[in-house]
Amino acid sequence: MCGIAGILGKNPNNSKLLQKMLEAQKHRGPDAMNVWEKDSVFLGHNRLSIIDLSTAANQPMESQCGNYCIVFNGEIYNYLELKDILKSDYYFTTTSDTEVLLAAYSKWKTKMVDKLNGMFSFAIWDKNDNKLFAARDRFGVKPFYFTFYEEQFFFTSEIKTLFQASIPKNKNLKVWANYYKYGTYGLPNETFYKAISQLKAGHYIEIRVNQPMNSDAVKQVKWYHFEQNIFEKPSLHKDDLMKTYSELLKDSVSLRFRADVPLGMNVSGGLDSSTLIRFVAQNLPSDETIESFTFYSNDPNYDELPWVYELIKTTPYPLNKVLLDYNDLPNLIEKVGYFQDEPYGGFPTIAYSLLFNEAQKKGIKVLLDGQGMDEAWAGYDYYQRENDAVIQGLNNSSPCQPNAITEDFLRHAEKENYETPFDNRLQNLQYRDLFYTKIPRALRFNDRISMMSSTELREPFLDYRLVELAFAQPKKLKFNEGQSKWLLRALVKESLGKQIALAPKRAVQTPQREWISNELKDYFTEKIILFSNLDFVNKKEVLRLWDTYCRGDQANSFYIWQWINTLMIK
Template sequence: MCGIVGILSLSKSIDERKITLSKMLKAQEHRGPDAQKDWHDSVCSLGHNRLSIIDLSEEANQPMHSHCGRYVVVFNGEIYNYIEIKKELQNHFVFKTQSDTEVLLAAYIRWGKAFLEKLNGMFAIAIWDKHEQKLFIARDRFGVKPFYYYQNDDQIIFASEIKSIWAAGISKNKNKKVWANYLSFGTYGLPHETFWENIFQLPAAHYAEFSLLDFNIKPQKWYDFVSRVNSIEPLNVVTLKEQYTELLNDAIQLRFRADVPLGMNVSGGLDSSTLIALIHKNLPSNQKIEAFTFYCNDSNYDELPWVEALLQNKPYHLNKVLLKSEDVPHLISELSLNQDEPFGGFPTIAYSLLFKEARKKGIKVLLDGQGMDEAWAGYDYYHNNSNNIIQGLNSSPVKPEVLLQEFSAFAEKEIYEKPFESNMKNMQYRDIFYTKIPRALRFNDRISMLHGTELREPFLDFRLVELAFAQEDSMKFENGNTKWMLRQLSQNLLGNNIALAPKRALQTPQREWIANELNTYFSDKISQFSKLDFVEESKVNQIWKEYNNGNQDNSFYLWQWINLISIL
């Protein structure tokens, strides 16, 4: 996992692009502390920050050139099945490294854009064809790895993080529609949008090809999730258990492939518990792994007792990382600079500490259990007709009344595709491609890369997601039990106490700390927010006063206000 940057320009000289690219690489150097390289020709510049995970040699550094000299690639991510793809290509190429990057480039040369279908992994890719003067870019199925870009009439600038595009001299202006939607509806933008004007994302599961004759990026979908899941026949319980278990084991085994030490982030929930059990079942005897969890010294929220129970009698050292209220202000500042856009509240802050601790111990790769809830319909709103996008809230998470009318007018409630007959599946589809998964992946990419670590999410293996998603609604929710089929499968791994336990949202004492230990800090930040030119100061102050007087059902809107002030 790494960071990539690039400039394609008709007007900028090589010297100008070298200076700009250097600034871009510097802005995201945390993504790749092991090596930094750049390459330039008359119109194209490519750069790479490397975090060495597979083949630690210098020969595997990027930008990497094809043996024929025609192509240059920069790539961020991991291709977990690169060994299997390499075997398919061994009669056509002589490989000089043990890296997945070289395999990826050879696959592109052999199969063209159709090579994307062969990849099982997370990736953001840019390949420059020197002969045809064309750039090919692509992003993985669920958008695990980021790809941001800016374009005008004579240049395209792209990077793994928005801050690198700002470092190239692009202005930092609010995307008023996305900001208004965030404060009005709690959404984070559509798959191609960011919080910043004229800075876009290549959507997940899309690619684009463009040349000097046409500087307009026109993303094309390469992965048709809807067609694929519609082609999968729903299975009976016995067959589904067999097929899904086989895929689970394979997904875990693929993600053990690394030339550096491994770790895992764990909590006390079903998904994390399943991950621990599968790792214990599949981890090769010559590999060691350490576990990481956070706690806040609050028994109402901490999952430490469950985690300790899960790891009992297992040979994994548990690293317990404490989030303290007095550290939160500094961490908000650090993560706001890191994220470039609004991010999750205190749980994301606490989660970031796990990667910091792992890196201190020399661990570069961590696994976690992201993706099960979306694939198996685990959130309460899938079943209670609330149509929410935030788990576990009884009141509105946002306070759009603080917006001035002229700014509120920029809001356009997002409309999500509903390609399935099942309402549950449509909500799952929304969460996978528009809401839950995109924002969680963005939060997690930044906090892992901030500390030079790679996060792998085996439950987001596309084969697992497709198979679970395609099943009948009754396989996901039965007799009041969410993730019903997964719970049946997990009983053999975990026992009934864990497999049948109700879902617990991963939480911290955010509401309590805001009302008490962090009240002064929040008062100061909310005062700053109230003076922004698009909010009504008196309304902000009134709502903050009501919170302090006990109206504390949720604190999501307060976090929004602090978050926005911190990223400006």
Template sequence: MCGIAGIISNKANSASQLQEMLVAQKHRGPDHTGFYEDQGFACIGHNRLSIIDTSSNANQPFKDPSGRFILTFNGEIYNYKELKSRVQDYNFRTTSDTEVLLALYLQYGKDCIQLLNGMFSFAIWDIKNKKLFAARDRFGVKPFYYSEENKFRFSSEIKALNLHQKTAPNKKVWSSYFLHGSYGMPDETFYSGIKQLPAGHYLEYDFSSEALTITKWYNFEEKIKNRNSIKKLINLKEEYLALLKDSIKLRFRADVPLAFNLSGGVDSSLLLALVDQFKPDTDINAFTFYTGDKNYDELPWVQEMIRQTNKPLQKVKLSVNEIQDLALKISQHQDEPFGGIPTLAYSKIFKTASEQGIKVLLDGQGMDEQWAGYDYYLNQQNQTIQGLKKGSSAFKKEVIEKEFQALAIKPNYPTPFKSKIQNTQYRDLFYTKLPRALRFNDRISMAFSTELREPFLDYRLIELAFSAKDEYKINGNSTKHTLRQIAAEFIPKNTSYAPKRPLQTPQREWIGNDLKDWVATEIEHLKHSIFSEWFDHRSLKLEWESYLNGNNQNSFYIWQWVNTALLISKFDDFE
């Protein structure tokens, strides 16, 4: 897990600017900072967090034996050992997955990405032809941002690109965020001059012609349509469990200590149970967060699982008096709006793990999207937020000025499948739930120089579960039906069949009580910022007062306002 950056330009100051970009995202890889310059054409950089082959031989940017190709790579290729045996006529000088990736590119060209099982974002500069090839993994676990201002620039984080260009807010994305809860389409960001390479795509940039082409390399829709779904439930369970065990085994490949995150839900509980099977005699630490509020904390379920496996548990508490400072810190790392106080609580796990020398954590992200686990799959409402009551809205359109409202575009997501459940899953996987969760989690893990691995996001698992019949996902009032049956063989029944709990922190209560003065201050900041003209401040004040008076069924819209205020400094140049 690392940071990548590059500038494809003939400007004389490119080298110094890239060095500054690398400093801005050094938290992503504090173990080594690498730099390569093809003078007059390109500068390629890398921030390294050493996980596999921690020797200096595996430092990046990594050069092939001929010296023609320069690789900067962020992520992990979990099946690198198996792929290494496929490489011909190449003498490896490291045991890293980095070198395997470059060797595969030499042998297969851009088709090598089809072979990769992992999370990755990488760029390869061709010194001879002065061309850049870059690719992002199937589901966008690892980020890739770019700008076409001053030729072509790319990085792992927006803040690195923002150092040397004035970037205005992307008003369409911001307006759609306030009105519809959208975090942008797969190629968009909240910044007008910065885009992201969509998940499952690669790009090619030619220095001479300045031509940029973007190509979709992972055709998920075709793979599902060409796949025969397993007819018998018992066969589905057997195949899925075998793949899941293999996925976990692959993600234990590391030359540094590992741990994992644990909540009280079925997903992470199953992960714990299978880790215990895989490493029964190893004291692998489990981390969980709590707030001290029994209405939200999942400690009872977590502790029940821990008693079953005897794995060490570290409980990490988030206190309300930490919120103000932590929210500002995490907001600066996120660069864009993020999910709320649960994200802050989750960030403390990575901080604690990092302080104890742990570099890699596993978690249970991805099960709800592949097995239709959110409550809106049951009522077939067109929602993207878990836990909302029928007919209710998480947004307050009336506080947004009408001219700014007009910029919003209600997202219209593709529906490539006959099944409504599959179309909702497809939306969640590639447009809504998963992309935003992966972005939140990448930034908070990297803020504390730790790598997050997600065994349930192995593409083989997602393709298998997604292609299963609807009745294998939803059964009566039970979501994730097949997964719960699998889990029941390993974890207590009251955990495997417990409904998904949408709320894990007392965000609503804290905002209206302990944090109300801070929230009021942040709302006031909006009046005197670049964002001021976006709001009807009278309506905003009335909604805030209504919330304080008990109309607080959800707090998402309040967090939107606070989140926006916290990001004011990112756009100071445009006041």
């Protein structure tokens, strides 16, 4: 994992400007920072060394022929297999996956992306065609932000980096209004800032320097055709499905063990962590170990430590427990807000950030986790309900309080219409969560909190082969007598026991609702008063809702967190 940035344009100050931009995202790659420039093309890179730690693998990296130059963020897990295919056509001088990308582009051009198994966002300058080719991985694990400003094209790994180029911070009023009214975080191409866009997951763009530098000049091209892949996938018999999925999961974990630095894993007491640990054990030699990390809050109503202990005792792996202390939260709320750039999840996101900080202290650069299992296997409760689940998969009791916002501001809201490419409700809900709501939101949160601590996060369950296989199965194979993720439970039952395998799904939670109105009441009161004075806020209604909340009406705290989030995003 690293940071990338670039400028296409003729401003004589671009070289210095790019250096300034890279400094703003240095946390993404503290091991090296370099710039490459040619005429009106400027590419920059912050390196976090994971594979091939030598300086020869630094970026920006030029191809042996000199026709291509790349900046790349992420990992190509199948780079060794690709290298074996490409070695007869390309003379490799490093053992990095970056050079494999250069070789792949020189041979297959834009078709290269179909052959990649990994998490990535990259940009390649093609001197022969006088164009920039940029692509993002299938599910958008790695970020890619871009904008056109003063007849130049800018791209970066983080929004704050673009602000170093004086990009206007004007708010995207539609996205903000939808956030307050519906609890959404924008469409896959949007951000909370009017001038800044995202390259959508599974898409690429091509930009030529001799074309007009404005938003009309770029078209996002879809290269990952998930829907078609699902239509072509067969429905398997239970036994065949279990065998195939188990083999693929073992391979997915094995691929994500490829690194020249120490690895660790984040665990909770849930089924996803249990499955991850089982397959980690299959990939580790018996004489090797791996550090595991979990958080707790000293509140038995929320802590998963009893479940984690039950899980870890079946392994030889050391457990690192990190305390989420409410005394630390005022500082952490603002710190995490700075690194997120946009509204983010509440205390659970903050608690999760502590694991990466602890891993960094122990010299661990790569962590694995269990993201993506529920969306692929329809693991959330609402997937089994017949009534429509509202946005973000919450029930029909909205977590938002739009009355706290003025009608004038809420007029900017536009309820998002998500694609429904399948002929059944279940797969369309899964599709929404995978490409529009839950996964994009979680991946953005997780990328920023891992990069806060210069640590790479890898997600074996988001291997596209696993997601497609699970997603394509009919409802009867996703639920067994009403039980979700039955296949995963069967996989871990023998090695980890019934108590873990058959445990009900539990969301990773913290005492957010209670702490807000008790231990952190003074802090939140101060912030809410500030929020109530903003010109698009109904002050009386905000103060009334806060008073009601403190008196015990605490069905949810999401809307309170929205208000605080607003103040954190400068």
